Amino acid sequence: MFPKSLRPLLPYLKRYRWGYFAGTLCVFLTNGILVLMPLVIGRAFNDLSHRDSSHMLLYAGLLLAIAVGKGIFQFLTRWIVIGISRDIEFDLRNDLFEHLESLSYSYYQRHRTGDIMARATNDLSAVRNLLGPAIMYTANTIVLMAGALAFMISISPKLTFYTFLPLPVASIVIQYWGRQIHDRFERIQAMFSDISARAQENFSGARLVRAYVQEEAEIRAFEAENKEYIRRSLKLVRLMGMLWPTLELTLGMAMVLVLWFGGREVLLGRIDVGHFTSFLLYMMQLLWPVIALGYVINLFQRGTASLGRLNEIMQEQPEIKDEPGAQEREIEGEIEFRGLNFSYNGARVLHDVNLRVPAGSSLAIVGPTGSGKTTLVNLVPRIYDAEPGMVLIDGRPIREYSVASLRRSIGFVPQETFLFSDRIRENIALGVSSATDAEIYDAAEAASIAADIESFPEGYDALVGERGITLSGGQKQRTAIARALIRNPRILILDDALSSVDTQTEDKILNHLRDVMQGRTTIFISHRVSTVRNADRIAVLHGGRVVELGTHDELLALNSYYSDLYNKQLLEEELAEV
Numbered sequence: 001m002f003p004k005s006l007r008p009l010l011p012y013l014k015r016y017r018w019g020y021f022a023g024t025l026c027v028f029l030t031n032g033i034l035v036l037m038p039l040v041i042g043r044a045f046n047d048l049s050h051r052d053s054s055h056m057l058l059y060a061g062l063l064l065a066i067a068v069g070k071g072i073f074q075f076l077t078r079w080i081v082i083g084i085s086r087d088i089e090f091d092l093r094n095d096l097f098e099h100l101e102s103l104s105y106s107y108y109q110r111h112r113t114g115d116i117m118a119r120a121t122n123d124l125s126a127v128r129n130l131l132g133p134a135i136m137y138t139a140n141t142i143v144l145m146a147g148a149l150a151f152m153i154s155i156s157p158k159l160t161f162y163t164f165l166p167l168p169v170a171s172i173v174i175q176y177w178g179r180q181i182h183d184r185f186e187r188i189q190a191m192f193s194d195i196s197a198r199a200q201e202n203f204s205g206a207r208l209v210r211a212y213v214q215e216e217a218e219i220r221a222f223e224a225e226n227k228e229y230i231r232r233s234l235k236l237v238r239l240m241g242m243l244w245p246t247l248e249l250t251l252g253m254a255m256v257l258v259l260w261f262g263g264r265e266v267l268l269g270r271i272d273v274g275h276f277t278s279f280l281l282y283m284m285q286l287l288w289p290v291i292a293l294g295y296v297i298n299l300f301q302r303g304t305a306s307l308g309r310l311n312e313i314m315q316e317q318p319e320i321k322d323e324p325g326a327q328e329r330e331i332e333g334e335i336e337f338r339g340l341n342f343s344y345n346g347a348r349v350l351h352d353v354n355l356r357v358p359a360g361s362s363l364a365i366v367g368p369t370g371s372g373k374t375t376l377v378n379l380v381p382r383i384y385d386a387e388p389g390m391v392l393i394d395g396r397p398i399r400e401y402s403v404a405s406l407r408r409s410i411g412f413v414p415q416e417t418f419l420f421s422d423r424i425r426e427n428i429a430l431g432v433s434s435a436t437d438a439e440i441y442d443a444a445e446a447a448s449i450a451a452d453i454e455s456f457p458e459g460y461d462a463l464v465g466e467r468g469i470t471l472s473g474g475q476k477q478r479t480a481i482a483r484a485l486i487r488n489p490r491i492l493i494l495d496d497a498l499s500s501v502d503t504q505t506e507d508k509i510l511n512h513l514r515d516v517m518q519g520r521t522t523i524f525i526s527h528r529v530s531t532v533r534n535a536d537r538i539a540v541l542h543g544g545r546v547v548e549l550g551t552h553d554e555l556l557a558l559n560s561y562y563s564d565l566y567n568k569q570l571l572e573e574e575l576a577e578v
């Protein structure tokens, strides 16, 4: 019996059932008091038509009491019901964020940030309006209608029949319009997502847009999308603009019928002036709720359209999660790729990779861009998932480890560093809430960023990003390395994490790292032979296959890709010295 489109809200509605119950009670009281008004006025009219003014003061007092009583309960209704809608919005927003956090990285590669933001803001408000005003006005309309109807029938069943004669027309209008509003609003929200995504990409890519002098072009493109958004919004406005008058017209038609037939009844003496007045007043009272119905349909349709959009996110399953039987396990650090094949959407990127990195050793990976290096290392902390049994840690398939324990044991420094708009201290201690100052300094020292940080006026308390200092690419990378080291990981993975620092700094960091990573496993990707030459073993990846594997000297002896790379870089260095 519960509308299917609203089903996702059921748990939330249940949570606040007592609040809604209190709200409903207030709705009954508000309208229960309100329906007395036409009765009092009707009485007064009857008295007046008999030239009796003795009770006028009493009627005035009653009307005042009705106004005050109704006002109080109306206030309470709003307070309770609108309050609940804010509470549910709060819960929904938390749940949405929690769910978004649980989704895998690949989700964010498939969806635009602006679109997600639009849903989390605009659509959430539309759902709130559904839970607050829409429910409140609907309850009001139903209760008032029922109350007024009872009195109207008791006054004259015949006139009541005329009142509701145009009702089928209204219901057809409502049905048709409702669907239209739903569809149009969905189209509006989709456009709003596009606009948000474009704006967000322009802010994130501010540097690029300026470097390529794309401001004008972007402004024009934005304007075009904005225009489309307005065009779609105006279509809805036009529809709404017609809905209200249509509803009013149907009520107006009813009023004409009642005046016509009711007037005759009065003249024939079958109904007295007071009762007829009361009847008309009930009709007037229904005017606003019926108009509100138009507004409610709008809110309801917007709300369900938006709920559908939010639900799309909520139904997204995290692709990477704990398998049944996965456990928290200690990790020693041996990594093995066993007959590993990997594809992105059917496009094979890695072919039959067989590699074993003994615990405590280091492996360097070199190879041309696009050869699959990043993909390979991403499979270890399960940023993407390889097929079961193809990636093993300590001889055990990685899916047997809980995702959290696996990732806790790995210090991962991706190619693109991301720092939060927070203090450097927090950026380094990310995810290690127990980190002491000394541990933060040590990690910074090991990543050769300590001296830089101490040169900032606020040192470790310096804010990074929008409201603080701007770090250079190399500083960011070293901060990211410190972040990986502070977790004291059994496995350290550096994906070209030193590309923005000069060779000397790189040597310094690597020397430090060798000490820090004693007895731990390190995998690092680099383009510089000087970086990789000291690794225990070096793998050359080409077209998704391991084509060379061995120590620096062994690979040089092969006289192939690695030795070419070595000779080329040696030549570059010599030329640089000239």
Ligand code: ADP
Pocket: 109, 344, 345, 349, 367, 368, 369, 370, 371, 372, 373, 374, 375, 376
């Ligand atoms: P490398 O790190 O050696 O430059 P990558 O592992 O980044 O190589 O990429 C290997 C191949 O996989 C490339 O052809 C790239 O286009 C493709 N690729 C990388 N990431 C994705 C992804 N998320 N979706 C689809 N294809 C991808």
